Amino acid sequence: MTKGTQADVNPDLKKERLKCNFNIQEVTFIIDGGKDKTLQRKKIEDVALNIAASIDEVPEECLNLKERYDNAVRKSCVYSNIVKNELLEITGLEALGSPGLRRTADAFFKDVSPFMLHLGMFVPTIIGQCTPEQQAHWLPKALEMQIIGAYAQTELGHGTFIRGLETTATYDPATEEFVLHSPTLTSTKWWAGGLGNTANHCIVVAQLYTKGQCHGTHPFIVPIRDLDTHEPFPGVKVGDVGIRMGFNTADNGFLRFNQYRIPRENMMMKNAKVMKDGTYVKVARHEKLTYGTMVFVRVTLVMEAAFNLAKAATIAVRYSAVRRQSQPKPGEPEPQILDYPTQQHKLFICIATAHALQLTGLWLWRTFEAVLADMRKGDTDSLPELHALSSCLKAVSTSDSAALIEQCRFACGGHGYMLSSNLPLLYSFVTATRTYEGDYTVLLLQTARFLVKAWEQAESGKVLTPTVAYLACAAAKEKVVWSDSVDGMIRSFQAVAAGKIAACAENIKRLTKTGTSLEDAWQLSTVRLVAASEAHCRAMICQAYWHEVTRLTASCSASVKIVMEQLATLYLVYWALETTGDLLRYSTICESELNKLQLKYEELLALIRPNAVGLVDAFDFRDEILHSTLGAYDGRVYERLMEEALKSPLNETSVQSSFHKYIRPLAKGKL
Ligand SMILES: CCCCCCCCCCCCCCCC(=O)SCCNC(=O)CCNC(=O)[C@H](O)C(C)(C)COP(=O)(O)OP(=O)(O)OC[C@H]1O[C@@H](n2cnc3c(N)ncnc32)[C@H](O)[C@@H]1OP(=O)(O)O
Numbered sequence: 001m002t003k004g005t006q007a008d009v010n011p012d013l014k015k016e017r018l019k020c021n022f023n024i025q026e027v028t029f030i031i032d033g034g035k036d037k038t039l040q041r042k043k044i045e046d047v048a049l050n051i052a053a054s055i056d057e058v059p060e061e062c063l064n065l066k067e068r069y070d071n072a073v074r075k076s077c078v079y080s081n082i083v084k085n086e087l088l089e090i091t092g093l094e095a096l097g098s099p100g101l102r103r104t105a106d107a108f109f110k111d112v113s114p115f116m117l118h119l120g121m122f123v124p125t126i127i128g129q130c131t132p133e134q135q136a137h138w139l140p141k142a143l144e145m146q147i148i149g150a151y152a153q154t155e156l157g158h159g160t161f162i163r164g165l166e167t168t169a170t171y172d173p174a175t176e177e178f179v180l181h182s183p184t185l186t187s188t189k190w191w192a193g194g195l196g197n198t199a200n201h202c203i204v205v206a207q208l209y210t211k212g213q214c215h216g217t218h219p220f221i222v223p224i225r226d227l228d229t230h231e232p233f234p235g236v237k238v239g240d241v242g243i244r245m246g247f248n249t250a251d252n253g254f255l256r257f258n259q260y261r262i263p264r265e266n267m268m269m270k271n272a273k274v275m276k277d278g279t280y281v282k283v284a285r286h287e288k289l290t291y292g293t294m295v296f297v298r299v300t301l302v303m304e305a306a307f308n309l310a311k312a313a314t315i316a317v318r319y320s321a322v323r324r325q326s327q328p329k330p331g332e333p334e335p336q337i338l339d340y341p342t343q344q345h346k347l348f349i350c351i352a353t354a355h356a357l358q359l360t361g362l363w364l365w366r367t368f369e370a371v372l373a374d375m376r377k378g379d380t381d382s383l384p385e386l387h388a389l390s391s392c393l394k395a396v397s398t399s400d401s402a403a404l405i406e407q408c409r410f411a412c413g414g415h416g417y418m419l420s421s422n423l424p425l426l427y428s429f430v431t432a433t434r435t436y437e438g439d440y441t442v443l444l445l446q447t448a449r450f451l452v453k454a455w456e457q458a459e460s461g462k463v464l465t466p467t468v469a470y471l472a473c474a475a476a477k478e479k480v481v482w483s484d485s486v487d488g489m490i491r492s493f494q495a496v497a498a499g500k501i502a503a504c505a506e507n508i509k510r511l512t513k514t515g516t517s518l519e520d521a522w523q524l525s526t527v528r529l530v531a532a533s534e535a536h537c538r539a540m541i542c543q544a545y546w547h548e549v550t551r552l553t554a555s556c557s558a559s560v561k562i563v564m565e566q567l568a569t570l571y572l573v574y575w576a577l578e579t580t581g582d583l584l585r586y587s588t589i590c591e592s593e594l595n596k597l598q599l600k601y602e603e604l605l606a607l608i609r610p611n612a613v614g615l616v617d618a619f620d621f622r623d624e625i626l627h628s629t630l631g632a633y634d635g636r637v638y639e640r641l642m643e644e645a646l647k648s649p650l651n652e653t654s655v656q657s658s659f660h661k662y663i664r665p666l667a668k669g670k671l
C-alpha cells in the first residue's frame with residue numbers, strides 16, 4: 001500500500017488504525033497463502049510498480065474507444081516486458097498463476113488488458129492440451145511474446161453447448177492439413193478476448209472431421225495474422241464484437257474462416273491425434289479432458305472473485321470510516337457511517353466473503369493440483385468430483401462477488417457511482433465472470449448431475465467421495481438437530497443441501513414412474529436442482545472456510561485467531577439468517593433460536609467494528625492497484641474526488657462550444 005506520511009492520513013482513519021487489536025501482517029500472510037507468498041508478491045509489486053508506465057496522464061475513462069485500446073496495448077507491451085524479463089525470473093512459470101502478477105496487472109489496467117487471455121487461457125491451453133513436442137515449439141514463442149494468442153471457443157450461436165459448435169476442421173490427407181471453415185453466420189467465433197485486433201494466433205475449438213467422420217470438438221492452434229504486417233491471412237475474417245458493458249479494452253473479437261488451411265501439427269494432440277493418413281486416435285482416458293482449460297480457469301476464478309471483492313470491501317470500508325453523515329443524537333457530532341449497524345451489515349459480510357472465497361479457493365487449488373498429479377499417472381477417477389466442485393464454486397463465488405461489489409457501491413452512496421471510486425468498473429468486470437467460462441445456472445446444473453448420482457449411491461450404501469460424504473448421514477432423512485455452534489450450523493447447512501438433493505431425486509423418480517422421460521423429468525426439476533446445487537456449494541464453502549481458519553490460525557497470535565473466527569462465524573450466521581426457510585424445513589430450529597441467532601449476528605457486527613479498517617488493510621492493496629478516490633490508504637477522499645473531477649475534459653474550458661452552437665441559438669429562438 002502507499003502509506004505516505006502519517007500527517008497526510010485522514011484523522012478518522014488514523015484513529016481506526018490505532019483501535020485495531022490484531023497483527024495485520026499475520027492476517028495478510030494467511031490471505032496470501034503463507035509468509036513466503038506475501039514476500040514474493042511484494043517483491044513482484046516492487047519490481048512492476050516502480051515505473052511510471054502504469055500511470056495515465058488522462059484518466060482511462062476520459063479517452064475515446066480507440067484511444068483506450070491503443071493505450072491498453074501500449075501498457076500491455078510495457079507490462080509484458082516486465083513479466084518476461086523480470087517477473088518470470090523471480091518465480092518461473094509459476095508466476096503465471098501468482099497473486100503478485102494478477103495484482104500488478106490491475107495497477108496497469110483499470111479495465112482489462114488485451115493480452116489477458118494470452119496469459120489467462122492461450123498459454124494454459126498450450127500447457128494442458130499440447131504434447132511435449134508441441135509445447136517445446138509453442139510455449140517459448142508465447143512466453144517471449146513473439147506470438148500473441150486468444151482462445152476462440154464460443155460462437156455467435158453457441159456458448160454453453162460446446163457440442164453444438166459449428167466451426168469445422170476437416171482433415172485433408174493429401175496435403176496433411178486441416179481445413180477450417182465457418183459454414184453459417186452462427187458459426188462465427190464470438191467473444192474471444194484479445195482476438196479483435198491484437199492476437200496473431202488463436203486457439204480455435206472446432207468439430208473435427210476425418211475420413212468422413214465427425215469426432216466432436218477439438219482445439220487447434222491457428223495463425224490468423226501475418227507476424228510482420230499484422231494483416232489477417234486470406235481466408236480469415238477477424239474484427240471487434242462492438243462496445244460492451246465492460247472489458248472495452250479487452251478487444252473481444254469475432255472470427256470467420258473460409259476454407260482456411262493449417263498444418264496437421266497444429267491440432268493440439270495431447271488428448272487425441274490425427275495420424276498422417278487421417279486415422280483418429282484417442283489418447284485420453286477421459287472423454288472430457290479437452291475441456292481441461294475451462295476447469296483450470298474455473299478453479300482460478302474462485303480466488304479472482306475473492307480478490308475483486310476484497311478490493312471493493314477495502315474501498316467501501318475505508319470510505320465509511322471517513323464519511324460522516326446524519327445526526328442520530330441531537331447535539332452530537334455526525335457519526336462515521338461505519339458506526340451504523342446497517343452499514344456494518346452491508347460491509348462486514350463482504351470482508352468475510354472475501355476471506356471465505358480466498359481460503360476455499362486456495363483449498364480448491366490444492367485439490368486441483370492433486371487431481372492433476374493423479375491424471376499424470378493415468379488416473380482420472382477424481383475428475384468428475386473436481387468438475388462438480390469447480391463448477392459450483394465458480395458459479396457461487398462469481399455470483400456472490402458481483403452482488404457484494406454492487407452492495408459496496410450502494411454503501412458508498414452517490415460517490416460510489418463515480419467512476420473514480422472504481423466500484424462501477426469493478427462491478428462491470430466481475431459481473432461478466434458469472435457468465436463467462438460457464439454460465440451460473442449451467443454450471444450449477446453440472447454439479448447437480450453429480451449430486452443426484454451421489455444421492456443414489458448414498459441410498460444404496462455405497463462409499464461416497466469426500467465432498468459429498470455428508471450425504472451418507474443424511475440418507476436417514478430425519479431433521480437435523482439445530483445448534484448454533486459452528487459444527488452445528490455446518491451440519492444444518494449440509495442437512496439442507498441433502499434434503500434438497502433428495503427432493504430432486506424423488507421428483508425425478510416420481511415423474512419417470514408416471515411415464516415422463518428422464519430428460520423431461522430432469523428439465524422439470526431444474527429449478528430445484530439449481531437450488532440444491534447452490535445449497536451444497538454453500539455448505540461446502542462454510543465447511544472449507546471454517547476448517548481452513550482453524551488450521552491456519554493454530555500457530556497465530558490469539559488476537560488473530562479471535563478476529564478470523566469472528567469473521568468466519570459471521571459468515572455462517574449470515575447465511576443461516578438468509579436461509580431460515582430452509583432451516584425450518586430441514587432442521588429443528590425454532591423461533592426462539594432464530595431470535596438468538598439474530599442477536600448473535602448483531603453482537604458479531606459490534607465485535608468486528610473496531611477491527612474493520614485493520615481487516616481491509618490486511619488485504620494489503622497498494623493505492624496503484626485500487627485506483628480509487630474513495631479507498632486510498634490516506635483517506636483523502638474529498639481532495640481526490642475534486643482532483644479527479646478537474647481532470648475531466650469537460651473542465652478544460654469554462655464554456656463549451658455546444659453553448660455557442662446550440663444553447664444560445666435556442667435561447668434566441670434562432671435554432
Ligand atoms: C495477468 C494475467 C492473468 C489474469 C488471470 C485472470 C483470471 C483468468 C481470466 C480468464 C478470462 C476468461 C475469459 C472467458 C473465456 C471463456 O469464456 S472461454 C469459453 C468457456 N465456455 C464455457 O465454459 C462453456 C460452458 N459449457 C460447458 O462447459 C459444457 O458444454 C457443458 C455445459 C459442461 C456441457 O458439456 P457436454 O459435453 O454437453 O456434457 P454433458 O452432456 O452435459 O455431460 C457429459 C458428462 O461430461 C461431464 N463433464 C462435462 N464437463 C466436464 C469437464 N470440464 N470435466 C469433466 N467432466 C465434464 C459431465 O459431468 C457429464 O458427466 P456424467 O453426468 O454423464 O457422468
Ligand SMILES: Cc1cc2nc3c(=O)[nH]c(=O)nc-3n(C[C@H](O)[C@H](O)[C@H](O)COP(=O)(O)OP(=O)(O)OC[C@H]3O[C@@H](n4cnc5c(N)ncnc54)[C@H](O)[C@@H]3O)c2cc1C
Binds near residue numbers: 153154161190193437
Ligand atoms: C466478457 C466476456 C468474455 C468472454 N471471453 C471469451 C473468450 O475469450 N473465449 C470464448 O470462447 N468465449 C468467451 N466468452 C463467452 C462465454 O464463455 C459465453 O458467453 C458463456 O459460456 C455463456 O454462453 P452463451 O453466451 O452462449 O449463453 P447461453 O448459453 O445462450 O445462455 C443464455 C441463457 O440461457 C441459459 N441456458 C443455456 N443453456 C441452458 C441449459 N442447458 N439449461 C438451462 N439454462 C440454460 C443460461 O443460464 C442463460 O441464462 C466471453 C463472454 C464474456 C461476457
